[in-house]
Amino acid sequence: MNWLKTLLATVIGLVIIAVGILFTVHNTEPVSIDLVFVQLPEATLSLWLILAFVTGGVCGVLLSTLTILALKTRLRSAQRKVNSSRQEIDRLRTAALKDSA
Template sequence: MGFIRKLFALALAVAMAAVGVLFALQNAEPVPLDVLVMILPPRSLALWVLGALALGGIIGLLLSSIAVLRLRARLMSARRQLTNSQLEMDKLRVKGLATRE
């Protein structure tokens, strides 16, 4: 099963690379980029589009990493609280057994 998964991932990576190359070849004309206060020099349209895609992916990863870190911190806090509650419950059980005898 692992071999099939790796083979599928490799085939998907090759297909994505091929699509990227075709996209770059189809969009090779130079285009200047106007960014609010400055105009960047003309580069291929594919470079601008793929650069924007990469930048968006990186920003998305960073933002989701922050959310994951927050959730992990909450999980650790909840686990700590659970451990403390279990210890307290065990102490109360032992106390209850000692008073019955």
């Protein structure tokens, strides 16, 4: 089963590389990007599109990481509250048993 997973990942990787090469070959027209305050240098359309795609992916990973860290912090806080409540319940149970004896 592990070899199948490796084979599938390899095939998908090769397909992505082939599509990237074909994309680059078919989009060789030079363009310049004008961001309101900055004029970026001329480069091929495929380069700008790939850079935009990679930048979006990196931003998505960073935002996801921040969200995950915030959720983990909330989870740890909730776990501390649960442990504190369990300890208090255990103390109350043992106190009630001592009082009845």
